[in-house]
Amino acid sequence: MSSFNVKKAAIYQVISLNALISLGVLARLATVSLWLGFACFGGFLVLFVAVVSAQEGQEVLFGVSLLLFAYSAAVFALSRFGEYLKRARISAAYENEAEFLGFEPARAVLRAETIAKQEKLAMVSATVLVIAICKEQSSAIRFMSSRMLLDIKALEKELRAVLAQEPKLEEHRKREYSEDFAKTCATARRLAKEQGRERIESEDLIAALATECSAFKQLLIERNFLPDQEIPDIARWHLRIRQKNEERSKFWLKKNLRRYGALGTDWASGYTITLDLFSLPLTKEAARLRFPLAVGHEKEKAEMQRILCRQENNNVLLVGEPGSGRKRLVLDLASRSALGDTKSELLAYRRILEIDMAHLVSSAQSTEELEETLSRVFSEAANAGNVIVVIDELHNYVGGETGTRAEPGRVNIATILSAYLRLPQFVFVGITTFAGLHRYFEQNPSLLSRFGKVEMSEISEDETLEVLEETLPSLEVRYKRFVSYQALQSILRMSGKYIQAVPFPQKALDLLDEAMSYVAQTRDPILLPAHIAAVVESRTQIPVGEMEDQEREKLLDLETLIHKRLINQDIAVQEVSAALRRARTQIASRQGPMGSFLFMGPTGVGKTEMAKALAAIYFGSESRMIRLDMSEFQNLEDIKRLLGSPSQEGLLTTAVRENPFSLVLLDELEKAHSNILNLFLQVLDEGHVTDGIGRKIDFRYTIIIATSNAGYELILRALKEKKDFGALKEEMLEYVFERGIYRPEFINRFDGVIIFTPLSEQHLIDIAGLMLSKVRKNLAEQGIGFVITEELKREIARLGYNPMFGARDMRRVLQDKVENAIALALLGKKIKRGQNITVDAETFETRVAEEAS
Amino acid sequence: MVAVLAFKYMYWHFVYVPGEITKAWMNFVWFSLNFFSVEQLARTYFAPWRGVRWKQSRGFSIREFLNIHVSNMISRALGAFVRTWLIVFGLVSMIIVLLSGVIIFVGWLALPLLMLLAIYGAINVIF
Incomplete structure (x- = not known):
């Protein structure tokens, strides 16, 4: 940064002028002295007209008013000249990069130089500049920190600690600007240019520092901010307000004069x-x-x-x-x-x-x-x-x-x-x-x-944020509550995620209004994300706050949570968990649903159970699953039933519109018409589809799971011939492509194609154990203990297994053999509260057990 | 630096600000004409008042013909009369704006001289 010198820049003249006497004070002085001048002149006129004899008093008052007029005119001219210098046009031919700095950024840079000198630092770094900006207390930093609920003093203290680690200036060496300082200036200039300004304002500098100053960036991330998105946005927000106020103060502009009408x-x-x-x-x-x-x-x-x-x-x-x-x-x-x-x-x-x-x-x-x-x-x-x-x-x-x-x-x-x-x-x-x-x-x-x-198309999230920011002042006055930027972001995110029946911006505006009304009933002075979560929760019955907090833990521990409900299918569980983690952490750039999976395998091996488990774990309840039997959509005309038409609601689109945060289960996908499968190409790829009456239905917050039995014969054969299951997936995909069941471009759009393997004897016994433990839980609520024996589990597994239908019959066997027997014993008063019972594995009769398992 | 600042001040005072005053002045001239809708009223000067007009029914009757034409003429005359007032107000306000503009423009250019005169006068009067 050899060509960067604030003291040689034109703006330094204003800084020097301002150091002599503050331009703000000058402007106020001009007004005060003008009014004093008027008062004196008024006094002179009164004396002149009423008391002609008081010659001396008249002369003094006239003289003073003349002096005050001269003084106010001089002060006024000087303050306006200062404002002009602050905004004077920049010649493109300037070599000194500091010429592009506005008044406040230039002052901040000078202060940064002073701090670096005081601390004997080898370089003027971006970190020093952040500290200088914090010290300057410009309107931009005050606005941004208050909206972000940032404690500037604490931030400055932490940055000072970072500063202590920076190298000190060696003797006979000249202090230079660091690389991150140079990058900050370049980024700030780019940001200003993008918004059609030639000068760097404080807002540009802060936004640039958020991305270029690693220490500042880290501190912002620790406080849950996205430095490269949210900070420039708040900066733009403040700049918009400032520009609007400046524009309104210029009453002589045509734009303002028009407001008086005609x-x-x-x-x-x-x-x-x-x-x-x-x-x-x-x-x-x-x-x-x-x-x-x-x-x-x-x-x-x-x-x-x-x-x-x-x-x-x-x-x-x-x-x-x-x-x-x-x-x-x-x-x-x-x-x-x-x-x-x-x-x-x-x-x-x-x-x-x-x-x-x-x-x-x-x-x-x-x-x-x-x-x-x-x-x-x-x-x-x-x-x-x-x-x-x-x-x-x-x-x-x-x-x-x-x-x-x-x-x-x-x-x-x-x-x-x-x-x-x-x-x-x-x-x-x-x-x-x-x-x-x-x-x-x-x-x-x-x-x-x-x-x-x-x-009318739906406006974007960025535009909605602008609408919220514009609406905010009137709501803050009305409800006498302050709205944090975090709350605005929450409104945007949660209304986008959990409310779909109303488009942007209305759903965000409604949520803001409702949340303000909610917080006005409490003693909290600030609207926070927790209040937004509470309002969304009461509106949608989704435990939003809890889910948002627990999502991280759930994703990290997804395998264990699924295995609490699903036996075997380790590979499938691992693949689904890994794909979901990838999707949610947004490692890959994607626009589609949160996750999309094709489960392939024979019937009764846990494909649907896995979907149910995911709905319960990830979305909080099994009821948040939208289940469609795709065998009902075998004809082209069925598209209308799926997407809706002016005369009927769409089975898929309406359900997703009303519950955008849910799991979509497409059962027996291979039975659907091929053109219906084509509809899902767009859903899987772009995350939305247009319904029968032209509305855009958003699938970005859904997980789509399709199940398919296609090629299950290959799995059974592989099992019989004890083939390697690693190669089976390729073989099955080849099979479905050859037969034209699915096309490669369709399969490729899923986050994962997961093969479900048939269950072994031990898995069946474990499933029987899982089912019996549910019976035990229900009996325990009535004060009755239920002892599950190994023999009983084996017998249920044996009777419930069918090579064609997997473990699907097990539920029926459990009902016939165990639940019926217990029900009869309960009605016949053969079992009393406090007793431990068991069911005989051979006769399926209920008897009192020796001790609880 | 003082010389540079003094040069910049001269440019600002005698070139930049007069330009800005002229722009603002023109805006106020436009405003005085626009606020009183002078241009639009001049264009529709003889249009019937609030669009009230009578149409000839089928068949011809000299009495009805005269009746309608006289009524329409009255409607137009009334329109012209009311519009005249607003146009006059508009033109008067424009003249006031023009004159004020001249005073402000000349006053601004002469401001340094006026300040010196005020100080000189004040010293003479007080002492």
Whole structure:
């Protein structure tokens, strides 16, 4: 870093000026002296007018006011000049890299140099710079540390300990900048450039230090932060607030002057008496909310404005799921229109009115009256020439028989609406859902043809975080609670993971609001991830907090936990556990489900049991398993049942939409139609599928397990011929490919193909023991001891085993032979509380045992 | 460094800030015209007041013809009358903004001189 010298940079002049007298103090002084000047001048005028004789007093006051005016003007000019110097343009020809530093970063670097000098360090390192930033206490570091709940003093103390390890300056050597310092500056400059700025601000420097300063990075990781993602994000958040405040303070900008609106813009437009009676003015609502602009959805915004400006068919049908931001988009349009900030002048200063359909329908006494009022409302809107009409949930009013009230509160306005949609002066926005589009609009092509369709996509997690950050100040004021950044991240993660029926950003906003309301009822001053977990838990009945905490331990100990419920299949258990660990630690870049496995093997060897065990261990309950018998999907037409259609729910898609955090078990996969298997290619690859009504269903938080009996004959033969099981997997895959049961690209998309081997005699005895121990547990709850003998286990295993069905019959044998016998003995009062019993292995009769096992 | 700072100050005071004042000045001129919708009202100067107009029904009647035309003319005249007021307000505010702009612009350029004069005057008056 030979070309880095803050003292030779232009910004050093401001630092020197600021060292003489603080620019902030200067600005305040200018204001104070100006007001004092006014006061003196006022005093002079009073004396001049009222007490003409007090000549001397007048002169002094006049002189003082003149002096104060001169002083305030000088101080004002100096403070503004200082601000100008802070932001002066940088010449690209500069060789000194310190020229790119902003005022606060430059000051931090100078302080870092001083600290390095005091500590006699050989180099000015990135660690020293972090300490300097902590000492500087800029608004950025104060904001970031408070949102992250970081104790700056503690952080500084730990960094000082690291600093003590750094090499000291030897005599006659010059102090240099370290490599990580240089990298920090380069990264900060890149970050600033990416956001269209030429100067490095404090936020850029902190974000760069989080990735380039290893000590700082380590401390952040220890505090559960992701240095390269979360720190730049909080930095951007603060920068956004700062820029917004700076922009608002420049009252002379056109953007700010627009907020005052305009008078008489509607004087050439017609009166809308009936329309006003049955509508909600969204333009006024936008003004009340201080002209909110929607985050993201740039494509949709542009498309909507383009359609509304067309000469014909200038009507928009906004299609999206409730909560995807459809109303926000309309409010965005209302804000832009009120500010005259639209892409086309045609949309500027329009009145955007949402028809209150519920009010309109309930006000009409008859269908004829309703039609007449509606016609008047539409006619006024068309004649006014400056109105954009909006109807929310339009699908509720365009289905059913024309002009009749088939269902209470449901009317069909399609005919009247169609007549007006044809008119170029009638500009209309209808809001509907994908289901509504398919079910009602697509059945009425002439109505649909009047619209330009705008489909709302779900906004990304980053954009949702921005929406949350924008919404936060008003909620914090309302609930008088502070929200930590960790809580925001939790909201984002948990709403994405556990709530799918509502899209982003609404599900995150709902969760934030609910969590704020929850924490407001407690004495906690700060919203933390634990509060979010509690709210999610009460909403979804999933023990979220416990699961998030225990996930690590569960993953580490998965084999033991599965083996508590599953006998044998060591290789399968190992493979599933290892694949799941790989998937959850995100070692491989992937977008698909958390894990996907194909279990192959004969029936009754524990494939389904393994899936159940995984659901219970990983998702907290066996009920979190979505089980589909794929033999029910042998025809192409069955796709509709699987994915849903406007008239029916999808067996797979609806279940996953309602329970996104669950295990999907596809039983007997080989029996499904090959085109249905193709659907799963996308699910396994990208982690989502589009359902029958166009909604994106997210599988990223599911584990998909498919079971298959295909090729089980090979396993049985290998067992008979005592072949090596290592080579069996290859042989089985060859077999299924040759027969065309599965295609290689399908099999390759699974995280693991796992072969389940038949059970040996000892395994069967162990399974019998496991089943009998469940009976013992139930009896123990009634105060009865149950002694399980080795003979009984052997007999159950012998009777329950079938070469064709594996251990599947064992449950039935247990019921017939053991559970029935105990039930009879209980009913016949042959067994009493406190007794130990056993079941005879030969006769299967219950008798009192000598002692408990 | 003092010389560099003094040079920068001169550039800022006499080149940069006047440029910024001009931009802000133009913004206020635009605002005064936009706030009173001068351009839009001028464009629709003779448009009927709130779009109120009468249309001829089928068949011809001299009485109805006159009635409708007189009514429409009144509607347009009323529109023009009301618009005139707002246009006048807009133009007056624009003139005020223009004059204020001139004062601020010249005042800023003369500020160093005014400060010196104020100090000189104050010393003379007090002592």
